[in-house]
Amino acid sequence: MAISTKMKTFTIGLCTAALLAGCSAGQSESAKPQEPAVSAAPEPVTLSVLLRCYKVSPEEFERNFAAPVKKKYPHITLVNLECRDSKHLDELIVSKELPDIIDDGLLGLHDMLSRDIPADLQPLVRSEQFDLNRIDPKAIEFVRSIGQNGELYSMPRVRSASAVYYNRDLFDKFGAPYPKDGMTWDDYIALSRKLSVQDSNIQYQGLLIGAPRPMQTQLSLSYVDRATDKAAIQSDGWKKMFETWKAIYDIPGNRAAESKNLFNTRDRFIKDKTAAMYADINILEVLLTELENSGTKWDVASYPVFAGQGRGVMGAYGNGLIITKTSKHKEEAFRVIAHLLSDEVQLENHKNGQMTVLVNPEIQKRLWENSSIFKGKNIAAFYHNDGADPYVASRYDQIAYSQYSTALRNYVYGVKDINTVLREAEEATNKAIEAEKRK
Structure with a gap:
């Protein structure tokens, strides 16, 4: 008996479906498509910070340093070593308890180098693809001038107005x-x-x-x-x-x-x-x-x-962030620094009176915005002049x-x-x- 064209098509479809089903059933478990691997949560890291040598309240440290970092990196906790006096750093060197990060005046960088404390940040700048062009070029130039071969021993964080x-x-x-x-x-x-x-x-x-x-x-x-x-x-x-x-x-x-x-x-x-x-x-x-x-x-x-x-x-009158050579968490420490130099964090600190080192004009014009005592004051005065060489x-x-x-x-x-x-x-x-x- 003759088979119609429609019946032929239907029969071929059934055979094809059965063949595919048979192939699928014969596959090994290892050949099946795998679910995307779920990455494990980063291990918790605690980084110690020394503000040399100035004091801030626990609330200020939380607002300006710890909280922004915790928001970006929940696994990183910053601890303030609370600089006591000018001898505190020497005591930390002797006890081999140097912090991971030091916030210090750029003018004190030579003193830090004489103690062999700072790590060169250039390899981390490259590996983390950090854009140095966002930062005041004269501040970067000043830091590089202190190294023998243009090393970057500190990352400018805040300018003095x-x-x-x-x-x-x-x-x-x-x-x-x-x-x-x-x-x-x-x-x-x-x-x-x-x-x-x-x-x-x-x-x-x-x-x-x-x-x-x-x-x-x-x-x-x-x-x-x-x-x-x-x-x-x-x-x-x-x-x-x-x-x-x-x-x-x-x-x-x-x-x-x-x-x-x-x-x-x-x-x-x-x-x-x-x-x-x-x-x-x-x-x-x-x-x-x-x-x-x-x-x-x-x-x-x-x-x-x-x-x-x-x-x-x-000139380069302000503070910068140093990663110590002894730190066991240099990558995490640099990510902390990079975030503290993000537009988001710099803007908020700038609005609280910490003058930004970023060249972003939209951030610069918002200095002291959160301060009631600067309402109506001539804020433009702080940016009227250019930085000196x-x-x-x-x-x-x-x-x-x-x-x-x-x-x-x-x-x-x-x-x-x-x-x-x-x-x-x-x-x-x-x-x-x-x-x-x-x-």
Whole structure:
């Protein structure tokens, strides 16, 4: 009997289905498609952190370090070693209990290297594909200049913001115009003369400066010639810096009675309220809150620049993150650092007043956004100027800094001419460096 075309097709389909079913049934278990493997949860890791040497509250450490890391990496726990004093690091070295991560000032990196503490981060930058172009290139350049072959011994984390803080009440009292962004040191000195006055037996100061280092980095001045290990103070730049300080404090009534108080000027602005202007790196929010709560009207203007030198204001003045050579968890430690430098974490810290090292302009413009005391203040002042070119640092900078600071006090308060003061500082520094080498 003839079979129809439809029946042929149906029969072939059945045979094919049966054949496929038979093949499937004959497969071994190992040949069957496997379910995707479920990766095991990472082993818990605890990383110790030393903030050298500054203290933060447990709440601040949790907010700025531990919590963001825990959110990104639930298996990583950060523990703050809570730096006690300047000797704490030495004690950790002796006891072989160095932390995994150290947050330290970039200016202290030479000291860290002299103790053989930091690991070079470049291999981790490559393996973790971290984009260094997101970070202020001058800060990276400064760190690389400290290594012998361009090593990256620290990852910049936060910049120090510089500005002129001013007491609007005193400007109103003496009828002086408020400072504006872009003013030079000469402009500020001229304005200071209008505010360094005595009134009702109270001596008011027009302009006070904090530590010398902001102006030193502003002029990109090296303390020591790294090629010779000799003092580098005999230069036009150091001469300009010394003469600028003297011009400020030669204004009648603007100088403290004793030379030991030359750099201790902040309280006269915050507590005494006798200083109209105070130029320095960022003032802690707790101190500005004290000023705000006293009813004082205050604001900020851009840090002074030198005439003819553009808008360069301050070099690599801030903190960076180091991974110690002894850490057993370098990869995890670097991932922690990378996350602390993410847009998300940097933005939140920036809004709380920790000035970002990122070059992202959308983040930069949101400085102090979470702070009620900065509402209505001239936040743009902190970003009005550009960063200065980094200076070449030396392992003997701290020795030179001590000698130069003494020389600066002697010049501002003394009778010796600038050439004599610089020559004597050079001789004293070279002797101190030689003594250090003989130890």
